[in-house]
Amino acid sequence: MDAALSKDPAQKRALEVLRARIRAVSAPPLSEAAQILVDALGEKYPGGAIVFYGSGASVSKTDDPANVIFDFYVIGETYETLYSSPALRLANRLLPPNVFYFETPSSFGTLRAKVAVLTLAHFEKLAGEKTFHSYFWGRFAQPCRIHGADEAMTARLETALAEAIAMFCRQSAGLMSGAFTPRALWLAGLAASYKAELRAEDETRAGKLLDSYGDWAETVTAPALTLAGLSNSVADGKITLDAPPPSSAFAWRARAVQGAFLSVARLLKGTQTFKGGIDYIAWKIKRHSGIDIGVTEWERRHPLLGAPGAALRYYRLRAKRKGA
Incomplete structure (x- = not known):
């Protein structure tokens, strides 16, 4: 967030509300399968934080874990500590993130995961308003769990995740008109972010995700809009913005164009970094x-x-x- 905006008392309160909500998501014990993967990744990347996000964090509660591809981000201090390869360090800086296939044996059978890698500073930049495309802040606006980080890194990750939620809600608010429910805003934003990545998700995907997230949209949307600088009020389950933002429809169309190139570039890069992917x-x-x-x-x-x-x-x- 802009330094001047961060001094606003209402925004500071909103940030703390969001950080508390993020901590609440991380608090319950992981499923046994997810914990096995987190422990294995902690051994592979000592000193890094493990951020657990995406459908693996929600749908996998009822699915056979051996039939789920879990999604993790490993966040480290520097690329030098994360990689011995200069080529991998350069690739991560030029076209983030590097994504790897990871698997480990367990009593459930082989557990599989996609593991993306970033430094903490890079993560903070990509998940916030300094990054135009929704690839990062669209993902991290959704419920995420932080594991293995020390207190200082945890605080920075919580703030970065809060800013991702704020960026997503601000850009999604530009697609709304009049009073709207948090669910309507999230459905519109998720649909737009799917198009921006050329993801072939069916029309029910976003709704199923929101259902699996419980009251996430209802509890984070209003404070996220406040943190984004959009004063608002809530009545009868609907949010009204004091000063509606300009339409973000054109920006989302531009993201879709940009996303076409980024998707192809990441796919080509992934053939080199996603070892075991075939x-x-x-x-x-x-x-x-x-x-x-x-x-x-x-x-x-x-x-x-x-x-x-x-x-x-x-x-x-x-x-x-x-x-x-």
Whole structure:
């Protein structure tokens, strides 16, 4: 937030409300499966914080954990402490984040996760108003759990997450008119953020996520708008802004254009950093279709070159199954 705005007493109170809500999300014990992954990641990245977010933090409560891909961010102090590879450090700075496939054995079977890596300072910048695209603040506006961080890092992460919520709500408010419910604002914002990343989510996805988040939207939206500099009042479950912001529809369209390039660039980069990713894709295909495409050692060593062959094999096996 702007330094002048941060001195506003109402915004300071709103920030503390949001930080308290974030702490409440992190307080309950993790599921056994998630804790196994957090512990394993803590061993791999000593001294870093583990931020648990996304559908794995909500839907996985009822699903078989061996059929869930969990989402984590590892937050460290410097890229030098996170990586020994200069190439990985450079890639993380130029096109964040680096994303890796991670798996660990457990009594549930193999547990799988996507693990993204950032430094704390980079995370603070990307999750706030200094970043135009919603890739980061759109994610971290949703409930997140912080694990393994010391007190100072926890405080900075809580503030960064609060600012992500504020940025998301401010940009989503520009899509609303008149009084609106928190749920309506979040549905509009999530739908816009999906389009900005070219994510093929069906129309029910955002609603299901909000349902799994409980009262998250209802408890964070008003203070987040206050933190974003949008004074508001709440009556009968609806929020009215004292001074409605300009429409953000054009900004969201621009994010969709930008997102098309970023999505392709991250996909291409991911073929180099998402080690084991082709095995994850094969696992996911088998899980959803029952088709085992198999993965060769050559494809594992050269995922970018091997992907077309694996895809062709899948289509042939699918056609054979349909013919049978």
